Amino acid sequence: MTSPAPIEPAIARARGGGHGHNEAHGRRLTAAFEALESYPALLEARDRLLRLTESERTPIADVAVTIESDVALVAAVLRRAGGAATPHARPVESVRDALELLAPDSVHALAARQRTFDFFEGSAAWEAAPERVRLHGVATQRAAERVAIVTGYEHRDRLVAGAILHDVGKLVLAHAYPGYPHEVQGTARTPEERVAAERRELGIDHAVVGGVLARRWGLADSLASTIERHHADDGGDEAALVRLADLLAHYAHGDPISPAELVACARRVGLGAAALRSVIFELPNPLPPRPRAAEPCPLTPREREILLGLADGKVYKQIGADLGLSPSTVRSHLHNVYGKLGAADRAQAVLISARRGWLEGTRRLTP
16 A cells, blocks of 8 residues: 555644644544545446446446546545555546546445445535535536646546546545534635635645645646645646636535636636636536547557548548558558558448547648
8 A cells, every 4th residue: 555645744734833733633534534545426327336346348438428427436436446456557537547546346345335425415424415516526626627628638638537526625624623624714705715724724735635635646746736725826737627617616606716716717728718718608508529538549640540531431542541551551541540550441440449539639640
């Protein structure tokens, strides 16, 4: 297992001193971090994951989407992969990364052990209702994906993980400090006001705590930093995307937000006023069909180009003319593709690749 990241340095940076006080914080947070390992998943999400992982033939993409529907499932799978002792172990930054490290039976066993709650149920151990936390995490994730599409942001798998886990530090604080959030945040209404109240009353905020937790789980620093810095003005591109998505999710729920802060966050990620209005207008609608590749693509860039030509309805001769290849070379590439995908013909090869997101972002290569 990965050794836990030290807690006191992060708290010291937030407070700027007070060693004895920091130690007290550390003890509280350590206990809360351990308690979070039993945070419940939605029963329906857990059961769907169990059904999917009963077969090793289930596409990783389907498994990933189900895991990403629940805060606790994402946390459990990333934590398990972060501590996995495998020959190809590396810091985990997304659910896709985790599923490349964990066998289906391992994910199945993890889901079977997962504590659950059902719709409309509360939790005696957690003041924050698990379903409310899940709904906000999913809403932030979807808002982040929409903004990523508009801005052309590429690292969507990592962004999705950061978005759904961005408030995990709130769960830690709720367990560590009785009365959180109400007694700590008081009359604060907007997200910025609540973070300011946390810093004033506790000397830390939920974002910093969430980043420390992510590192204890063995997650990649890129993901931990996104969680830790999503309320910082200099948090970097991905943290800024999550911060904007968080505001959009609050707005969609009818919660108070600062319009000026929303505009400023949009500007930081390259969204002007017109683009921001479009994103807000489209928020209630389903995301456009643009699958994220959730499995490693076995095809070469040239093979993907040729498949894209087939998807456009072109014949070998037209594809060859586009790419500076002979029809026989195009045919040879496609035979390699069929073998890699286990496809019987061109239509099946295109369908398999499109469903798994392998044609997304493909651009024509110069001859």
